[in-house]
Amino acid sequence: MSMLITTPRDIGAAIKERRKQLGLGQAELAARAGVSRQWLIQVEGGKPGVALGLVLRLLNVLGMRLALDGPDQLASDSDEILDLPDPSAILNRLRKEGSQ
Structure with a gap:
């Protein structure tokens, strides 16, 4: 089984x-x-933000492998853009709040 994961x-x-x-x-x-x-x-419901290490463990139990291809498929081709927070911005904000 092979499928494009985006x-x-x-x-x-x-x-x-x-x-x-x-x-x-x-x-x-x-x-x-x-x-x-x-x-x-x-x-299974497609929730973003799950721990990658656990997903990889799950794939291993299922006998599946995750393979990455080259830059042929651009991120803009995806029908879903993840709106994830920037970890650096969060850390900077927390540092500023802690120093006040």
Whole structure:
């Protein structure tokens, strides 16, 4: 199985599809991967911001690999732009607030 992953929703769909192919329930897969069922539900639902290390562990349990290609696919081709906070801006703001 090969598919282009451009959004959290894409990776969630791939995980859910593979889980079902293997005949695993969410609770069983979560136990095998050492994550909570609620967390797995969020991943399968495409929630952005989940921990990458746990996603990679989950993929390993499912016998899947994550491969990256070159710059052929531009980020602007994605139908979803993630609006994530800038960690540096947050740290700078907290430092300024702490020094006052």
